[in-house]
Amino acid sequence: YEAITGPTGVLYYDQAKAYQGYTLFDPTVASKTTYLIDMRGNIVHTWQSEYTAGLHSVLLPNGHLLRAGALPRKTEVGYCGIGGAGGILEEFDWDGKKVWEYKMFIPNKEIQHHTFCRMPNGNTMILGWETLTNDEARKLGRNPLTIPTKPVMSKGIPHDRFWVDFVREIDPAGKTVWEWHIKDHIGKGPKKFDINYTLPMPMGEMYATYDWSHFNTVNYIPETDTVVMNSRNLSEFYFINHKTGEVEYRWGNPSAWDPNAKKPGYWDDGSQKLFGNHCATPLKNGHVLIFDNGSERPQDRRSRAVEVDPKTGKVVWEFRTRHTNSFNSHRQGAVQRLKNGNTLITSTHGGHIFEVNPEGRLVWEFVNPISAGKAKAVFHNIDGLPFEAHIDGMANMVHRAYRYGEDYPAFYGKTLTPQGYIAGDDAPRFFRDYHAGAGFAAPAAAPAAAPAAAAKAPAKAPAEDDGGDGPTMNAY
Numbered sequence: 001y002e003a004i005t006g007p008t009g010v011l012y013y014d015q016a017k018a019y020q021g022y023t024l025f026d027p028t029v030a031s032k033t034t035y036l037i038d039m040r041g042n043i044v045h046t047w048q049s050e051y052t053a054g055l056h057s058v059l060l061p062n063g064h065l066l067r068a069g070a071l072p073r074k075t076e077v078g079y080c081g082i083g084g085a086g087g088i089l090e091e092f093d094w095d096g097k098k099v100w101e102y103k104m105f106i107p108n109k110e111i112q113h114h115t116f117c118r119m120p121n122g123n124t125m126i127l128g129w130e131t132l133t134n135d136e137a138r139k140l141g142r143n144p145l146t147i148p149t150k151p152v153m154s155k156g157i158p159h160d161r162f163w164v165d166f167v168r169e170i171d172p173a174g175k176t177v178w179e180w181h182i183k184d185h186i187g188k189g190p191k192k193f194d195i196n197y198t199l200p201m202p203m204g205e206m207y208a209t210y211d212w213s214h215f216n217t218v219n220y221i222p223e224t225d226t227v228v229m230n231s232r233n234l235s236e237f238y239f240i241n242h243k244t245g246e247v248e249y250r251w252g253n254p255s256a257w258d259p260n261a262k263k264p265g266y267w268d269d270g271s272q273k274l275f276g277n278h279c280a281t282p283l284k285n286g287h288v289l290i291f292d293n294g295s296e297r298p299q300d301r302r303s304r305a306v307e308v309d310p311k312t313g314k315v316v317w318e319f320r321t322r323h324t325n326s327f328n329s330h331r332q333g334a335v336q337r338l339k340n341g342n343t344l345i346t347s348t349h350g351g352h353i354f355e356v357n358p359e360g361r362l363v364w365e366f367v368n369p370i371s372a373g374k375a376k377a378v379f380h381n382i383d384g385l386p387f388e389a390h391i392d393g394m395a396n397m398v399h400r401a402y403r404y405g406e407d408y409p410a411f412y413g414k415t416l417t418p419q420g421y422i423a424g425d426d427a428p429r430f431f432r433d434y435h436a437g438a439g440f441a442a443p444a445a446a447p448a449a450a451p452a453a454a455a456k457a458p459a460k461a462p463a464e465d466d467g468g469d470g471p472t473m474n475a476y
């Protein structure tokens with residue numbers, strides 16, 4: 001369900017099959033609030049930052065929120081207008097007090113973007129872009145004919161140099177303990193990155209300018225001391241040896257590095273498997289789960305979640321919808337494997353977060369009601385972003401959502417009281433009214449009018465008639 005217009009909130013909930021817990025998400029556009037909601041879409045907790053999302057949050061086992069924020073930008077050279085630029089990590093305790101922060105932004109030099117990961121030893125890996133001047137790029141082998149001669153505008157900011165990826169690991173005191181830079185790994189062959197790679201001409205030579213590599217994920221596998229990275233523009237994910245920095249494995253697009261691999265053409269994917277992918281996530285079974293956007297894919301312009309076994313290079317599971325307009329996020333997007341084997345998918349452009357079981361059946365579905373900072377019970381086509389702002393993007397975009405099970409340690413000792421619907425308690429409860437047969441009683445009379453801004457309403461238990469796990473859950 002990714003209609004331009006329609007209801008928001010929880011649209012479907014199969015209580016018997018969904019993975020019970022709480023869903024954390026940051027509306028991407030013009031919102032400084034992080035939401036934790038229950039399975040029915042009630043707010044159970046929020047955090048406030050002074051920054052909009054840069055681009056997502058995680059809930060740590062101790063109940064703290066670790067969130068990337070977007071620092072204010074100026075429209076001058078030195079700032080970074082590439083989609084995903086953030087600049088600051090903030091850690092808040094459960095009560096919203098800031099307990100830690102790390103800024104990564106120096107104009108003309110470096111900026112945090114997209115994501116980060118907290119490691120088991122308490123260190124934090126942060127994805128960054130650093131600048132590479134035209135001269136430096138030329139020395140590294142970039143074809144001078146593909147270096148812009150005039151500043152390139154992005155989000156109103158002129159860019160006169162490349163922003164290329166790096167990862168920094170910091171300790172809790174903010175000291176750098178490890179770095180990896182793509183500019184140190186440029187060259188030919190399976191262990192290097194081709195600084196002249198772009199999608200070939202049939203796809204319009206996408207990504208030819210200053211945003212060359214465009215990574216969007218960093219994850220860490222402690223068992224093997226491996227860093228997992230994901231490049232949207234090269235359409236691959238990587239295993240990087242944490243000790244040596246070497247590329248140990250890559251999957252998704254052989255034509256990005258192998259001269260003998262078949263390039264995609266007008267109607268043919270060639271040897272390329274992923275197109276514009278995000279969120280490569282290592283699983284406990286050794287596989288990797290990826291959000292394959294399908295952007296620029298010649299054969300089939302649609303998104304899918306795909307699980308790959310790196311040992312064989314084979315796709316062992318995937319989810320796609322029958323109709324492309326039910327699930328298609330041109331950019332961004334996320335996947336999470338849940339403990340019961342289900343998969344939570346964030347299809348960014350529709351603000352669409354949904355859970356499917358291993359058979360590909362929908363068990364929970366939610367559309368973010370926050371559109372450009374305002375809560376809406378129903379989304380109208382005028383609520384979309386203007387076309388130039390972001391291809392296909394809607395103003396209720398969510399970059400990445402996470403579900404945390406009821407037994408997640410962050411909830412120990414917390415009282416998670418439903419505080420009403422994001423769009424107000426007078427908003428229709430679609431999941432109950434439309435699916436009365438799926439374990440829910442028949443719709444009750446319309447609930448009494450509630451304050452418009454439910455998020456600010458005093459904690460109260462909205463009327464529920466579904467005989468579920470009760471309006472208030474006291475975690476242990």
Ligand SMILES: O=[N+]([O-])c1ccc(OS(=O)(=O)O)cc1
Nearest residue numbers: 083084216232331332333390
């Ligand atoms: O416009 N944005 O918000 C945006 C665009 C692209 C983007 O990069 S991507 O890798 O997530 O597609 C992130 C954010």
